Amino acid sequence: MVERSWFQFLLKLAFPNWILISRTTIKRDVTKLYEVKKKKLKEYFKGVHSIALTTDMWTSNQQIGYISIVAHFIDHDWTLQKHIIGFSQVEPPHTGKNLANVIAKNIQEWEIKKKIISITVDNASSNDVLVRTLKEILEKSGVNLYQCGKFFHVRCCTHILNLMVQEGLSAIRDELGKIREVVKYIKCSPSSLHNFHVIVDEFEIR
Secondary structure (H helix, E strand, C coil), rough: CCCCHHHHHHHHHCCCCCCCCCCHHHHHHHHHHHHHHHHHHHHHHHHCCCCCEEEEEEECCCCCCCEEEEEEEEEECEEEEEEEEEEECCCCCCCCHHHHHHHHHHHCCCCCCHHHEEEEECCCCCHHHHHHHHHHHHHCCCCCCCHHCCCEEEEEEEHHHHHHHHHHHHCCCHHHHHHHHHHHHHCHHHHHHHHHHHHHHHHHCC
């Protein structure tokens, strides 16, 4: 849209000194900035002792799968740091083995495979295969995992809590439905809402 003539005319009117920068130039500059930042972060990782990974899959409304990989670590000032070190499209099938290979390639590229102490994933069954496969890949490459990998697989507590809440809500689904219907009935008209307040006051519920 920025390259359309009417948009450029509008910007020229608003900002006479405005100069058009093409999308090719922007793409080149952003890519260059990314490479510079990546190089600095790779250099910084050399002084980091241990790194914990988190990863998750996301499917767009175009049914395209993406994986994100985040590195967490404590810096020299004892401050928790986190950096996205991977965000890429993943070709199907999205099996645990395929995802493990994507992650292994990523940490190899960042040269941090010997620093990985754990990986946190949600409780999807495919993630059990993912963690097991990634663990095997690291061990075969000569990496000595922390505590022999005893704490390598970390399950996402937030996901566990969400599953618990959803399970609890499903047990009272009928009751929740009745409560919603009551609320809808009370709020359907001013007179119904007024009668409700009269009853509340009468029984001193407030």
